[in-house]
Amino acid sequence: xxxxxxxxxxxxxxxxxxxxxxxxxxxxxxxxxxxxxxxxxxxxxxxxxxxxxxxxxxxxxxxxxxxxxxxxxxxxxxxxxxxxxxxxxxxxxxxxxxxxxxxxxxxxxxxxxxxxxxxxxxxxxxxxxxxxxxxxxxxxxxxxxxxxxxxxxxxxxxxxxxxxxxxxxxxxxxxxxxxxxxxxxxxxxxxxxxxxxxxxxxxxxxxxxxxxxxxxxxxxxxxxxxxxxxxxxxxxxxxxxxxxxxxxxxxxxxxxxxxxxxxxxxxxxxxxxxxxxxxxxxxxxxxx
Amino acid sequence: xxxxxxxxxxxxxxxxxxxxxxxxxxxxxxxxxxxxxxxxxxxxxxxxxxxxxxxxxxxxxxxxxxxxxxxxxxxxxxxxxxxxxxxxxxxxxxxxxxxxxxxxxxxxxxxxxxxxxxxxxxxxxxxxxxxxxxxxxxxxxxxxxxxxxxxxxxxxxxxxxxxxxxxxxxxxxxxxxxxxxxxxxxxxxxxxxxxxxxxxxxxxxxxxxxxxxxxxxxxxxxxxxxxxxxxxxx
Numbered sequence: 001x002x003x004x005x006x007x008x009x010x011x012x013x014x015x016x017x018x019x020x021x022x023x024x025x026x027x028x029x030x031x032x033x034x035x036x037x038x039x040x041x042x043x044x045x046x047x048x049x050x051x052x053x054x055x056x057x058x059x060x061x062x063x064x065x066x067x068x069x070x071x072x073x074x075x076x077x078x079x080x081x082x083x084x085x086x087x088x089x090x091x092x093x094x095x096x097x098x099x100x101x102x103x104x105x106x107x108x109x110x111x112x113x114x115x116x117x118x119x120x121x122x123x124x125x126x127x128x129x130x131x132x133x134x135x136x137x138x139x140x141x142x143x144x145x146x147x148x149x150x151x152x153x154x155x156x157x158x159x160x161x162x163x164x165x166x167x168x169x170x171x172x173x174x175x176x177x178x179x180x181x182x183x184x185x186x187x188x189x190x191x192x193x194x195x196x197x198x199x200x201x202x203x204x205x206x207x208x209x210x211x212x213x214x215x216x217x218x219x220x221x222x223x224x225x226x227x228x229x230x231x232x233x234x235x236x237x238x239x240x241x242x243x244x245x246x247x248x249x250x251x252x253x254x255x256x257x258x259x260x261x262x263x264x265x266x267x268x269x270x271x272x273x274x275x276x277x278x279x280x281x282x283x284x285x286x287x288x
Numbered sequence: 289x290x291x292x293x294x295x296x297x298x299x300x301x302x303x304x305x306x307x308x309x310x311x312x313x314x315x316x317x318x319x320x321x322x323x324x325x326x327x328x329x330x331x332x333x334x335x336x337x338x339x340x341x342x343x344x345x346x347x348x349x350x351x352x353x354x355x356x357x358x359x360x361x362x363x364x365x366x367x368x369x370x371x372x373x374x375x376x377x378x379x380x381x382x383x384x385x386x387x388x389x390x391x392x393x394x395x396x397x398x399x400x401x402x403x404x405x406x407x408x409x410x411x412x413x414x415x416x417x418x419x420x421x422x423x424x425x426x427x428x429x430x431x432x433x434x435x436x437x438x439x440x441x442x443x444x445x446x447x448x449x450x451x452x453x454x455x456x457x458x459x460x461x462x463x464x465x466x467x468x469x470x471x472x473x474x475x476x477x478x479x480x481x482x483x484x485x486x487x488x489x490x491x492x493x494x495x496x497x498x499x500x501x502x503x504x505x506x507x508x509x510x511x512x513x514x515x516x517x518x519x520x521x522x
Contacts, residue, residue, distance in 0.1 A: 163386070163390060163395070166379070166383060166386065166387060167387065167390060169376075169378070169379065170376050170379065170387045173376040173377060173378055173379065174374050174375075174376055174377075176338055176370070176374065177370060177374035177375070177376065178387075179336075179338060179358035179359060179362075180336060180338075180358070180362065180367070180368050180369075180370055180374075181362065181387050181388055181390045181391075181435070181439065182359045182362030182363055182390050182391035182394070182439060183359055183387075183390055184357070184359045185358075185359070186357075
């Protein structure tokens with residue numbers, strides 16, 4: 001039983017970071033109906049930012065998100081304004097080509113600049129852990145989970161309690177009706193992509209003390225982000241939050257009981273089962 | 289107030305509006321009636337800038353709307369209540385209404401407008417916390433109109449507000465429109481329900497396959513032989 005709780009708690013802790021990745025992708029999809037295939041690469045950029053802030057300026061990875069969040073937001077807003085906004089009315093396959101292309105440019109630029117070497121960011125607490133009720137809790141994961149909770153709470157407050165946040169949700173629910181309310185939907189798209197990039201970058205920063213950092217790391221997370229958002233229901237923010245935690249738990253518990261080599265298989269089996277019984281995802285509504 | 293001059297519009301190769309000339313003066317209820325597919329909604333979409341501009345001029349109090357973006361048109365006070373209500377389904381009634389007053393100008397008068405809207409449609413006050421998507425068609429239509437009023441419109445564009453409603457609800461929608469007009473809002477109403485709209489309208493235009501074929505006072509159109517035969521079945 002201790003093993004089960006141990007893997008459950010690890011799963012929840014990492015699931016918080018997955019939720020951030022999923023929420024970002026789902027906001028972008030909701031507002032623009034564009035699937036961002038560069039999502040994992042944005043996370044990778046966040047990782048490298050964190051790595052170099054740590055290496056060159058000795059800023060702790062968890063402190064550096066204060067810099068990473070606004071930088072990634074601006075980067076995302078830039079991508080939206082100059083690239084994605086141009087294809088909003090284009091065919092879906094063209095949008096996909098654009099985001100895949102952007103992702104490739106990002107990962108290859110990083111590879112060109114910093115080689116494809118695996119890097120490790122080691123802090124004093126990287127491998128330390130806390131003992132609580134007989135369970136061992138990794139300190140970096142606990143800190144990152146706490147930060148995740150705060151960010152998610154702020155994000156929910158923004159989306160549900162401020163006019164701009166509500167306007168983003170309104171745009172996601174009905175783009176043309178939002179325009180008739182006087183909402184500048186192009187501006188909302190820029191904010192949405194900025195938010196998505198900031199969340200992905202933050203997730204990258206938060207996992208950098210516990211993951212390998214390399215230029216192609218994004219592809220793993222792009223796939224994960226899809227599984228999370230589709231599982232939660234495309235466009236549903238609450239769904240993505242739940243989906244992230246669920247995937248984290250399934251991965252962790254599956255890794256312990258089935259074998260760590262099989263944990264992705266377990267994830268995809270659960271994913272397929274959910275879609276089999278609820279094709280629109282956990283909290284998805286079946287609309288157009 | 290609103291002036292549409294020689295508006296031509298096509299969806300791809302399909303031309304839907306031919307030289308439409310139309311005018312709405314302050315304080316009027318102007319209705320555009322016609323059969324399904326005549327191009328009525330397309331006119332409103334052009335005014336609200338939801339479609340790429342066609343050929344021709346659209347001005348509001350002298351301001352060229354063709355050059356503006358959709359949200360800028362709303363800021364001028366030209367507010368559309370779209371066909372099919374288009375309320376935000378995963379937002380509550382009150383959230384929908386707050387979105388109606390999104391523009392900076394409307395935001396200032398938000399609480400006053402909420403009171404005004406609730407006085408006009410007390411049912412919405414009772415349903416404040418209900419999600420838009422779970423309401424009946426009639427309630428959604430009332431909410432859509434209320435949401436439009438929250439924007440402090442000078443000119444309210446109504447697209448088929450009676451569509452799909454029971455006869456009783458149709459009657460109350462039209463009486464609400466008259467009441468809004470009495471409160472000083474100019475109204476442009478696009479409808480398939482010819483008799484009801486002409487009854488409350490100051491002036492009316494009849495649109496057939498993208499062309500304006502008749503225009504007159506509302507009452508005069510009601511007694512027009514062509515209208516009687518083609519639309520009223522008398």
